[in-house]
Amino acid sequence: MIKNSHQTLPFLLAYNQKKLRLGFALDSFLNLFDWRNKNRSFNEVPATILVVQSHLIGDVMMAIPLLRALRKRYPHSKITFLANDFAKGLLQGCDFIDVVLTVPFPWGIRSYHVKNLWKLVGMILYLRRQKFDLAIDAQIDFRNIFFLFLTGARRRLGYDIVGGRIFLTDIPEFPRDLVHLLEGRLSVLRYLGADIHDKSYRLSLDPDAVKWLDVFWKNRGLAGREIVAIHPGASTKEKLWRPDRFVRLIMLLQERHYLPVLIEGPQDASVVTEILDLLGGDILVLRNSLAQIMTFISRCRMLVCLDSAASHLASAVGTPAVVLYGPQWPYLAKPFDDNIVAVWNERVDCRPCIYKKCRKSDHACMDGISVQDVWLAIEQLLDKTAALSCRYASGTS
Numbered sequence: 001m002i003k004n005s006h007q008t009l010p011f012l013l014a015y016n017q018k019k020l021r022l023g024f025a026l027d028s029f030l031n032l033f034d035w036r037n038k039n040r041s042f043n044e045v046p047a048t049i050l051v052v053q054s055h056l057i058g059d060v061m062m063a064i065p066l067l068r069a070l071r072k073r074y075p076h077s078k079i080t081f082l083a084n085d086f087a088k089g090l091l092q093g094c095d096f097i098d099v100v101l102t103v104p105f106p107w108g109i110r111s112y113h114v115k116n117l118w119k120l121v122g123m124i125l126y127l128r129r130q131k132f133d134l135a136i137d138a139q140i141d142f143r144n145i146f147f148l149f150l151t152g153a154r155r156r157l158g159y160d161i162v163g164g165r166i167f168l169t170d171i172p173e174f175p176r177d178l179v180h181l182l183e184g185r186l187s188v189l190r191y192l193g194a195d196i197h198d199k200s201y202r203l204s205l206d207p208d209a210v211k212w213l214d215v216f217w218k219n220r221g222l223a224g225r226e227i228v229a230i231h232p233g234a235s236t237k238e239k240l241w242r243p244d245r246f247v248r249l250i251m252l253l254q255e256r257h258y259l260p261v262l263i264e265g266p267q268d269a270s271v272v273t274e275i276l277d278l279l280g281g282d283i284l285v286l287r288n289s290l291a292q293i294m295t296f297i298s299r300c301r302m303l304v305c306l307d308s309a310a311s312h313l314a315s316a317v318g319t320p321a322v323v324l325y326g327p328q329w330p331y332l333a334k335p336f337d338d339n340i341v342a343v344w345n346e347r348v349d350c351r352p353c354i355y356k357k358c359r360k361s362d363h364a365c366m367d368g369i370s371v372q373d374v375w376l377a378i379e380q381l382l383d384k385t386a387a388l389s390c391r392y393a394s395g396t397s
Helices: 004-008 010-014 017-033 057-062 064-073 087-091 114-130 142-151 181-192 207-219 243-255 269-279 290-298 309-317 371-384 386-394
Strands: 048-052 078-083 099-102 134-137 155-157 227-231 259-263 284-286 302-306 321-325 340-344
Touching: 010 181, 017 142, 048 064, 048 114, 048 142, 057 064, 057 087, 057 181, 057 309, 064 078, 064 181, 078 087, 078 114, 087 099, 087 290, 114 142, 134 142, 142 155, 155 181, 207 290, 227 243, 243 259, 243 269, 243 371, 259 269, 259 290, 284 290, 290 309, 302 309, 302 371, 309 321, 309 340, 321 371, 340 371, 371 386
Parallel strands: 048 078, 048 134, 078 099, 134 155, 227 259, 227 302, 259 284, 302 321, 321 340
Antiparallel strands: none
16 A cells, blocks of 8 residues: 655655645555565566666666666676666666667657557557566656556566556565665665675776777867867757856857867757857867767866756766756766766755746746855866866867
8 A cells, every 4th residue: 555654755845746646546546456575575586577767867766776786686697787778878787787679668758659669569468478576667667667568578677656566576664764766766675685885886888988089189189178068958948058157168168178069869959059050160069979979078177068968978987077956956867976066056045946937037046146156166177087188188088
């Protein structure tokens, strides 16, 4: 039976509360048909393991510590990771995963087009034929949990704090003191006896992307330049910072002889175009694959970005970053990295935001972050990481 205490967990404050209530209501009904004890022990060694992460790039990055801890716990098991289509560009070749599968999860990419649904059905049929010994929800999401059930995995591990108890076979008690998304998702492995202390990302660079960057670096004459990458995009419009402020920041960087480079993701064309129009000058814009962008960031002196996957990519390749947080608190998803610095308006009292309609007429969470606030953070981080500048300027990853 769903516990009312789940609704008061600090971890769930960042979730859409309306969807949570619907999930709790549905779960209360479904649990009338299931009284089994699901907080058991797990003493077997699964030969095959499926890990499912259905959401965005940042969520996939936050699954890396879980996957690495799982590999350490079961070094001889075959681990399959299923995520959205971009995951192969990030994780292909990682030694802690045996197989990377991708499918467009409709609730992750926010598109329930019939083509995506058809591909999802095909993936479910394929996974059922694999007969996994263990499947793990790496998102803490009702829809993920139901998906695990559909795969036919013999044992299905996850938290029921968002509902879905009937679809799981193994349910640990969620630690009430956890708030960070990575820590909450990673903590499920305690049930398996895994060591979960390592929360870093640490990804190797794609060899083909490194070759591309060597040529790009030479052709563009970037050797000896201190490059500051700027990613002005985010997954929702509520996280965006005003384009005119990015322009002023770019000009400050240019005045101090840094080379700013804009990074444009698949959904960022409009905001990048507006910045270019306001800037009125020539600036390098990178529109490349995820693997190439991550490799480029690895050679930058610094990254400036919003609350997006870019901050996680920077942490994975050891590049310092200044990250602007608005609707969500930094401590919900900020990488566990001292060289990833959060800038946010602490005076806003309406967090967390569920992105439906701003309760503040002036979009205070983002508009309350001034150019001076960001520049101060940049200067402090540049001073702190000055010893690394030779590495970036030399053009070595």
